[in-house]
Amino acid sequence: MTTKTQIANRDIVLQIKDLRKSFGDNDVLNGFNMELYQGESLVIMGKSGSGKSVMIKCLVGLLESDSGYIRVMKNDITKLDQEALDILRADIGFLFQGSALYDSMTVRENLEFPLRRHTKKFGEHIDAEALVIEALENVGLVSAIDLMPSELSGGMKRRIALARTLIMKPKIILYDEPTSGLDPITAKEIILLMQDIQRKYGTSSLIITHDVDCARVISDRMILLIDGIDYAMGTFNELAKMDDPKVKAFFKH
């Protein structure tokens, strides 16, 4: 785990200022702020429906924010055109809650799919096969290369989704509830895999979760998203010791 001082000396790769988003009368985000540093693991915790997924979707341009500033690697994504946004997205990996594997494609095709549009990043002559094998080796599932998603277990799907994210060699990986729906053993395997990947590639990770065990193991820093704002911030131990009843509620077991 990296210390606070070590992190503060690094570059900011992702920054959100005063992010607001509402759906009709429902104000989901009411001025959310955060910064993610190079090589850091930042966990955002919040109750179900607190706006964690909305925030992460605003980050990659899947949802348009009502107001606020989102800077990803020095680019204000609210001002990028579609082409520039697509190029930037090659550097951002996104692991979806339900894995989101393309169920009409084999594992190999799933992994090759993002490569089709990013020839600029890898050059015109991509060795797709080598990249697919490398990504699958990272998650220990080379043997599943020709299987269909329907033939995989929940944990395997999550690993393949992670491999699909890794194939683009992203600088930032966004994890949306990476352990949800998995049994404790598989969840632990996924967490260890996430740590391995971060060590190996030096990626910055933003993890959205409500799994306290996951947060304890993986986080360098944590933000609690309550009432649509960054209610509390600190390391896991700092937050766990806080007296605020809203913060305490997260750490009760």
Added chain:
Amino acid sequence: MIGLRQIKSQLINFFIEVGEISYFTKRFFIEVFKRPFETKEFLRQCYQMGNRSLLLVGITGFIIGLVLTLQTRPTLMEFGAVSWMPSMVSISIVREIGPIITALVCAGRIGSGIGAELGSMRVTEQIDAMEVSGTNPFKYLVATRVLAVTLMLPLLVLFGDAIALFGSYLVENLKGNVSFLLYFNKVFDALEFGDILPATIKSFFFGLAIGIVGCYKGYNCKKGTEGVGKAANTAVVLSSLLLFIIDFIAVFVTDIFYDL
């Protein structure tokens, strides 16, 4: 008052949906001509929609031809005009019954299939995953499917027409001992270019309507698995309704050209 308010809100929703479908159609025409072309996916969709619909379209066409001839024969015999059967059946099938029945069958099979497939991809975040990987899901999923169904439907209509005429010939052969050559000579004597061209053109529009509505409903699917069922269902209902509206406009326009 409540009734009026409900009608007003339904009208507003109707016009919003019309606007959204128009924008969706405009986006399709922009994306379909943009490079790079998704040729492999387009050909896969052509196979799925064209080849896999042949049996259903064939059986429907065969039964329509058979039934039409069986039902019409007694009336024509009454007037001593049974020799007009091939001409009458061919014109009615080629001009109207073939295109509309094939399109309705395809709205059920292809339209609901597209609505359910894209709807399921939307609720399981597969479309979002394509988007965040920097690929264009609209081009990959929508443009290929709409283009495939637009091009496949006229071919399916021609196939359905041929099978329907064969069904009609079988009845004529059994009941009136008419030879294959004589029957089809009469069919081709009766048919003119002006019968086939408008039917083919309107089949393209039928295909476009089925593709656009199916993709629109699936691509904008909401509310989980319930939404997938609703997307498939409304895709069939709305595209069937649109088919009749397009048919009416096509017949109206064709009639103007006949009068000229």
